[in-house]
Amino acid sequence: MEPQEQSMFSGMRFLYRMIVVTFLVLLVGLVSFFFFKSSLITSKTNPDGSAIQPSVGAATPKFFTPTPIINNSSLTVEVGGGGKTFKTGQTINLQIKGSSDGLEIDGYDILLGYDPQAIEIGKISSNLSAFQIFQFKNKNYLTVTSIKRLNSQENTILHNTVLVKFTAVAKKRGTLKLEILKSARRESTKFVDKLVRVVVPKLIPLAVEIQ
The missing domain is CATH 2.60.40.680 (Immunoglobulin-like)
Structure with missing residues (x-):
């Protein structure tokens, strides 16, 4: 193989490796984000899978008139x-x-x-x-x-x-x-x-x- 062709082939292999590495990094990031969101959703569901309704009383102050x-x-x-x-x-x-x-x-x-x-x-x-x-x-x-x-x-x-x-x-x-x-x-x-x-x-x- 000519030196010029060998140099071109090496450059293409380096570019290919960079593309693969970048893709893997993005894939790992997306998978991590997916599991993080899944854990949040799981923490807000009941054991039967139904969504837990937020408690209004826990987040919103109640105003009431006491019973005389x-x-x-x-x-x-x-x-x-x-x-x-x-x-x-x-x-x-x-x-x-x-x-x-x-x-x-x-x-x-x-x-x-x-x-x-x-x-x-x-x-x-x-x-x-x-x-x-x-x-x-x-x-x-x-x-x-x-x-x-x-x-x-x-x-x-x-x-x-x-x-x-x-x-x-x-x-x-x-x-x-x-x-x-x-x-x-x-x-x-x-x-x-x-x-x-x-x-x-x-x-x-x-x-x-x-x-």
Whole structure:
């Protein structure tokens, strides 16, 4: 074989080997990728071969409204000192009592419904030093929000306990009704216990006669 032909043949063999090596490298890479993907798919299937559905709860936070506790707790509107009959213009001492059915209470919301044309309600004050209260006047009801003081160590399990006191003046004759509303607009009457659970109390209204 001529030297020139031998040199050309050697070059072709080198090129052929490079093509084969490149092909093998690509083949190994493709096979490795295939097995890697297969292992991922296998890890996401059940033993019977069916696909495992991703858990929504594990990846997505859930927003829910906790179920309120309905027990034998109660809120009662009553006349301080008793009495069922009053005169127009007379100041009436009123109070709201609460019972929590053994739960320790850390706060409460009371929606006190009344007729502004029939009665004028004065400032509401807390009867318990452990609680501070906030009063908000609405069209035909008052919102009383109370929060237990952070530094208070007082046991606040309620047993027919006077929560708040206030005064009222009747404007006209007839039957005067004061009732605690279950809800109004986006507000609701409730207790909140020390575990931050909502407690729905029974609501007991008051009716007196104004002469």
